[in-house]
Amino acid sequence: MTNLANPLQTSNQPIPVGVLGFGGLGQAAARVLAPKQQMKLVAAADQKGFALNPEGLDLQSAIAAYKTQGSLGYLDPGGTLSTQSIADLIQQSQNVAGFFLALPNLPNTFMASVAKQFIDLGWKGVLIDAIKRTSAVEQLVDLRAELAAAGITYVTGCGATPGLLTAAAALAAQSYAEIHQVKITFGVGIANWEAYRATIREDIAHLPGYTVETAKAMTDAEVEALLDKTNGILSLEDMEHADDIILEMAGICGRDHVTVGGVVDTRNPKKPLSTNVQLTGRTFEGKISTHTFTLGDETSMAANVCGPAFGYLKAGIALHQQGLCGLLTSAQVMPHFVS
Structure with missing residues (x-):
């Protein structure tokens, strides 16, 4: 069988x-x-x-x-x-x-x-x-x-993003004849940034004034100093995030229709906001609507x-x-x- x-x-x-x-x-x-x-x-x-x-x-x-x-x-x-x-x-x-x-x-x-x-x-x-x-x-x-x-x-x-949320967007897109926007917003909470040094450096690289090269070159003390200035919070907007090319490769929408941003709290395991993806589009009847898929706050990064x-x-x-x-x-x- x-x-x-x-x-x-x-x-x-x-x-x-x-x-x-x-x-x-x-x-x-x-x-x-x-x-x-x-x-x-x-x-x-x-x-x-x-x-x-x-x-x-x-x-x-x-x-x-x-x-x-x-x-x-x-x-x-x-x-x-x-x-x-x-x-x-x-x-x-x-x-x-x-x-x-x-x-x-x-x-x-x-x-x-x-x-x-x-x-x-x-x-x-x-x-x-x-x-x-x-x-x-x-x-x-x-x-x-x-x-x-x-x-x-x-x-x-x-x-998670790209990944779980990108896949959710691809599935949500099936309700629509035309996709207008995919907006991914994430909240991450970790008790101690040192447990995820590389991940935090990758996030820092998305901040204004930073690049992948400068973030990689930062010492732990320099990362600590930056986090002290922001009270442990990293606020990220309009990130260069591969959800855009992945959805484009899947034929869902052009990458210019996809935005990704979020908030990372490096001193608190509680998420600063709920992680979600919102997909807005037009149905075959001509209706404009938005699907939202939200991850449970209790699930960790x-x-x-x-x-x-x-x-x-x-x-x-x-x-x-x-x-x-x-x-x-x-x-x-x-x-x-x-x-």
């Missing part, structure tokens, strides 16, 4: 997956995976090393090694210290079905350069990211043919990024098993729930 819940998984064994990056987002990804039955974390990398264990990485031991010794390379068993951790892990990961690239896209060319490493090293499988910037996705578009030829299925923009990410990874694996390779986006694929 066909398993309708998961027809493409060939056995009852969990799917072996990996995470690149083990800062705040990477550790959250590991926590999300820990109770799952359909996937297991077997590989992870940070700047100084990596860990690989076909039986699965122990969550608490991995986090302890990273926090106390500074790298997964110290994990026993399975850890290896390395100055080229991503390349070394890729070369040993032919049996890993897919990777979540939980990496900071600093500099703005970084995600494309990582994808190129997978291509050049002959790895085949599924890659997904939670990328933010439009220009970063444009670089991946340039790699579309190379990804397909390499046997890689790459799904981009698989976090980590939950809204990592949950969809692994849903898209599972969907990507199903597509890869059918021979579909190349570049896709979160607005072109329906994520599969990972139980």
Whole structure:
């Protein structure tokens, strides 16, 4: 009898997956995976090393090694210290079905350069990211043919925004004959910015007077000084956010119809405002209306990024098993729930 819940998984064994990056987002990804039955974390990398264990990485031991010794390379068993951790892990990961690239896209060319490493090293499988910037996705578009030829299925923009909210906009668009505006507004609350250093730097890069390069170059003390001036609040408007190119690639609307902004509170876990997407359009009867999809305030940034990410990874694996390779986006694929 066909398993309708998961027809493409060939056995009852969990799917072996990996995470690149083990800062705040990477550790959250590991926590999300820990109770799952359909996937297991077997590989992870940070700047100084990596860990690989076909039986699965122990969550608490991995986090302890990273926090106390500074790298997964110290994990026993399975850890290896390395100055080229991503390349070394890729070369040993032919049996890993897919990777979540939980990496900071600093500099703005970084995600494309990582994808190129997978291509050049002959790895085949599924890659997904939670990328933010439009220009970063444009670089991946340039790699579309190379990804397909390499046997890689790459799904981009698989976090919360782009990701969950972009997909919601794509679904909401079906009620309309013409899309006038997509407006994404996010609220993020975190108790301590140091748990998400790279993410906060990416947000700072969107502030007036800052660039990706200046944000990357900031010391922790300089970030602290900026946050002291703003009472821990980052208010972001008209961001260069890849929801626009993703919705354009899906044929929903031109990128000039999409706006993204929000508020990040780096000193309070409570969201400063509710995260939502509003899509306004004209129906076939000529009526102008707006659909709104709002995320529950109790869901964290980590939950809204990592949950969809692994849903898209599972969907990507199903597509890869059918021979579909190349570049896709979160607005072109329906994520599969990972139980």
